[in-house]
Amino acid sequence: MRGGRALAVLALLMAGLGATAGRAEVEVLTFAELAGWEDDNHLAALKVFRQTCDQLKDPEWRPICDLAAQAETTEAAARSFFEMFFKPVVIGNPPALFTGYYEPELEGSPVRSGNFIYPLYAKPKDHVEGQQYYSRDQIDQQGILAGRGLEIAWLNDPVDVYFLQIQGSGRIRMPNGDVVRVGYAGKNGHPYRSIGQALVDRGLMTLSEASAPAIRAWVKRNGSYGLDLLSHNPSYVFFRKLRDVAANKGPIGAMGRSITTMRSVAIDPAFVPLGAPVWVEKDGDKPLRRLMVAQDTGGAIKGAQRADIFYGTGWDAGEAAGMIKDPGRLVVLLPIDRAYAALLPED
Incomplete structure (x- = not known):
């Protein structure tokens, strides 16, 4: 028992959480049990929720999205909207792990010239999403994609290329001053392996330092040895130019829409439906209690x-995001019927 609420098994009857979710424990809470709930800006969260709500096609979501579009644009109305049509649900067993990401701003060139010799590649035509393609080592070290006309920009630092792939946009x-926005176009099908964990495993850095x-x-300081470490992660991301994103909008997320600084969050869709509101209770040096999507x-x-958690665009956002590795609790706001369906006994 936790918080006086019964724990149950999360059944795959909860359509939309993904067949790969397996089984995880679930707990339905009240809004009074969410630390700091009453102090948040619920109207800001509602505006972000509206931006992708039309993509939630399951029957439980359609009437909620219609009502979200009609809700009054006041703080009181926004808070009432979430409290009236959702239940807070904890899926899995906290503590959570919260990290941060951002949209880098980098110097580059449309052609290979001077110090700009490290390419960002578009997705090759012979690449099939979900199947394994060439590894990072084959692409970066062996140059197996060179000369195929896939380069969409050139950077002056291979470490920037790597971390741009980690951020995804x-x-x-x-x-000449022009700014080209790039976004995720696909990946090579190899599993992601953390170079931070590799540094820890090799005794080169402690977990708290990573x-x-x-x-x-560390990678920049260690020259060729540092660059070789990047190949520890065989996963490789391909990019595309984003031509229709306003300069004041965030990068494009997995739902095909711009994401919002400190209101959008990346999750595992096997457990959390894309587009769902989520209540973040992040601990650490800079605690955060906020409704995100x-x-x-x-x-x-x-x-x-x-x-x-998406921390925004530019250097300062990157510095802030890079320091986040905190515990806490992630709470998903689900339509009431779906939330209580999670408490059905297992057959």
Whole structure:
């Protein structure tokens, strides 16, 4: 028993959570049990929820999305909307693991020139999503894709290329001042392996030291040995140019819409429905209690209590996001019927 609420087995009867979710424990809460709920800006969260609600096609979501579109644009009305039509549900067993991601801004060139010799590749035509393609080592070290006309931009630092792939999107400032936005187009089908964990396993860094800024600095500081470490992760991301995204909008998430700074979060869709509101209770040095929307995914985001918070665009956002590796609790807001369906006994 936890919080006075009965624990049950999360059945796959909960349509839309994905057949790969297996079984995880679930607990239905009240809004009074959400720390800091009454202090949040629910109207800001409602506006973000509306941006992707039309993509939620399951029957439980359609009337809720219709009502979201009609809700009054006041804080009181927004809070009432969430409390009236949802129940907070904890899936899996906290503590959660919260990390952060961002949209980098990098210097680049449309052609190979000077120091700009490290390519961002478009998805090859012979690549089939979901099947294994060439590994990172074959692409980066052996140059197996070179000369095929797949280069969409060139950067001046291979470490920037790697971390841009980890983030999945970015802004490339060209020498003439133009900014090209790039986004995720696919990956090579190899499993993601953490280079931070590799540094820890090799005794080169402690787990508490393994933040994104520290890992980046270590790789750059160690020259060719550092670059060789990048091949420990065989997963490789391909990009595409994003031509229709306004400069004041965030990058495109997994739902095909711009995500929002500190209101969008990447989750594992095997457990959390894309587009669902989620209540974040992040602990650590900078605790966070905020209603966000699950609008993105990530190769390293696996599990019911795993989430990646979008911190925005640029250097400062990257510094903030890179320091986040905190415990807490992730709470999913589900339509009432679906929330209580999770408490059905197992057959």
